[in-house]
Amino acid sequence: MVDRNRVTRRVFGAGVLATGLVGGAASGFAQGTPRRGGTLVATWGGGEPQACYVPAGGGSSPTFSSSKLFERLGNRAMDGQFQGELAESWKPAADFKSYIIKIRKGVKFHDGKDMTVDDVVYSISEIWKKYSAASALTDFTGVEAPDADTVVMTFSKPVPEFFFSSLLCGSVNYIVPKHVYAGSDPVTNPANNAPIATGPWKFKEWVRGSHFEYVKNENYWRKDMPYMDRLIIRYVRDPAGRAAAMEAGDIHIGVFNPVAPPDIKRLTATGKFVATPKGYEESVWSTTLECSMRNPVFAKREVRQAMFHAIDRNFLAKTIYYGYARPGTSPIYSPNKEFYTTDTFSTAFDPKKAAALLDAAGYPKKADGKRFAINLLAAGWFTENGKIGAYVKQALEDVGVAVNLSVPDRPTSIKRIYTDYDFDMAISNQANPSEPVPSTTQYFTTDGIKKGVPFRNANGYSNPEVDALVEKIKVETDPAKRKALVFQFQKIITTEAPLLPILELESITVASTRVQNHSNDPNYLAASWYDIWLAS
DSSP states (O other): OOOTTTSOOOOOOOTTSTTSOBSSSOTTSOOSSOOOOOEEEEEESSOOOSSSOOTTOOSHHHHHHHTTTOOBSEEEOTTSOEEESSEEEEEEOTTSSEEEEEEOSSOBOTTSOBOOHHHHHHIIIIIIIIIITTTTOTTEEEEEEEETTEEEEEESSOOOHHHHHHHHTOTTOBOOOHHHHTTSOTTTOGGGGSOOOSSSEEEEEEETTTEEEEEEOTTOSSTTOOSOSEEEEEOOSSHHHHHHHHHTTSOOEEESSOSOHHHHHHHHHTTSEEEEOTTOTTSEEEEEEEEOTTSGGGGSHHHHHHHHHTOOHHHHHHHTSTTSEEEOOSSSOTTOTTTOOSOSOOOOSOHHHHHHHHHHTTOOOOTTSOSEEEEEEEOTTSHHHHHHHHHHHHHHHHTTEEEEEEOOOHHHHHIIIIISOOOSEEEEEEEEOSOOTTTTGGGTSGGGOOTTOSSSOOSOOOOHHHHHHHHHHHHOOOHHHHHHHHHHHHHHHHHHOSEEEEEEEOOOEEEETTEESOSOSTTGGGSOOTTOEEOO
16 A cells, blocks of 8 residues: 555645535435446536547546546545555655556456556656646656556656655546557547546547536446446536526536535525535635736835735625635645645735835825726636626725726636736636645746746746745655745745735535535545445
8 A cells, every 4th residue: 555654644624614514414425325327417617628638637627527537546535645546556765766656457448458557657758747747747757667567757856755646646647548649649639539548437428518428337447336327427508507407407416616606505405405615625726816027016025915905805705705715815725734824924905004015115196096007807717707806906996006907708818818928917716736836836936937838827926035945845855844845935925925815715516415425535526436326
């Protein structure tokens, strides 16, 4: 098994829904003997993916569809322990510059071919390194299979065990079939739209604009799993339509805020549905506000701090998200029991302090009552972002900052923020796991500035002190010392305030009370759902 004496344990929090549950019996726990057979219909609070599987990730939508088919070497359990999946165990060398991975035997791909160490080596070197984990494998030097059961990954620098275990459990760090992908461009391989993998579900069809249909993998390596015969992922354009489909019994479970908050309360009040925030501990979403360092106004730290002091985060949580959110305080989110700290610089709501900081920075109000003007972009991938943008515009104008607000669609938002850098301030979103490198740190390091690459450092913040600190975090193998370095990182970033979360979002799963064994993985949207079942 995984060397659990070295790997830190963590018990996840449940967020603002203190019981972790609204309505019905306890979700995530089977009631009685699992029932076999039947069809489960699921949905999520977003749209249809560009492909069923995207090697580089591609966002939550293809992650949702592909994770039911593909599997990873490891997985993190709800109690915080790392567990083997397609790997039985892994162990670091004494210098932490290499790791030995023992591969699970008896695993077959959906086409009947055996999964071997060759598939693992190919996946790491050709998919992870080039696409899904490229930003995490900057110190990776190679991978080889010394025998039929073993794979060895090597690095040029020490790699902390928590980082490595998190890498093996990465949302889209899958093991893919070499015989399907070798010799092709993985990004354009037709198999991405009809994947062959090792997971509990096999691809049957994709009816574009409607649904994916998966069927039970009869040769799955977990004996007698899955319980269900079929899994259907339906795509419904709007939250009201999803709520109606759930109420009619056409959809059994929806993940990642499938319906509007008022409908959550209405559905659970019937006693036929439960709602829970459990299952998002390794994918905590936030709404962020970032200041472009390319605008000379934001070169002064006091101006950046003032922007955050002008915003009432509690108001946003209560009004825009109906209480299904909480104020953000750090680039590491509060459910992260490994690395979150409250010992940070506070940018709490204080309009008078915001005004004083702007005065001190050399931007007093002019005759027209304005200090300066900015362009605020609210990214169009969540409808709530536009509402938050309208509030932020008013809040900043209250302290004398003129704001031109735009809410472009998703493709335009990505282009303007990450390619054109066409914004002064941007309202965007992040979803980060517990391991901060590189998912969180790449928003603040100089090497995170990669024009045209979404969800990186788009504001141009560059600080040699932060860069050096992140390099130390990357190689520190002592857990206590590493935690202290991450605490230091949070203190600097909250003081510098180039980009901070204004809200941590409370993601919710809504399910029929018939659905059993759900919300039992800390990244449930990306879990394989091998053990879910429907009560009669």
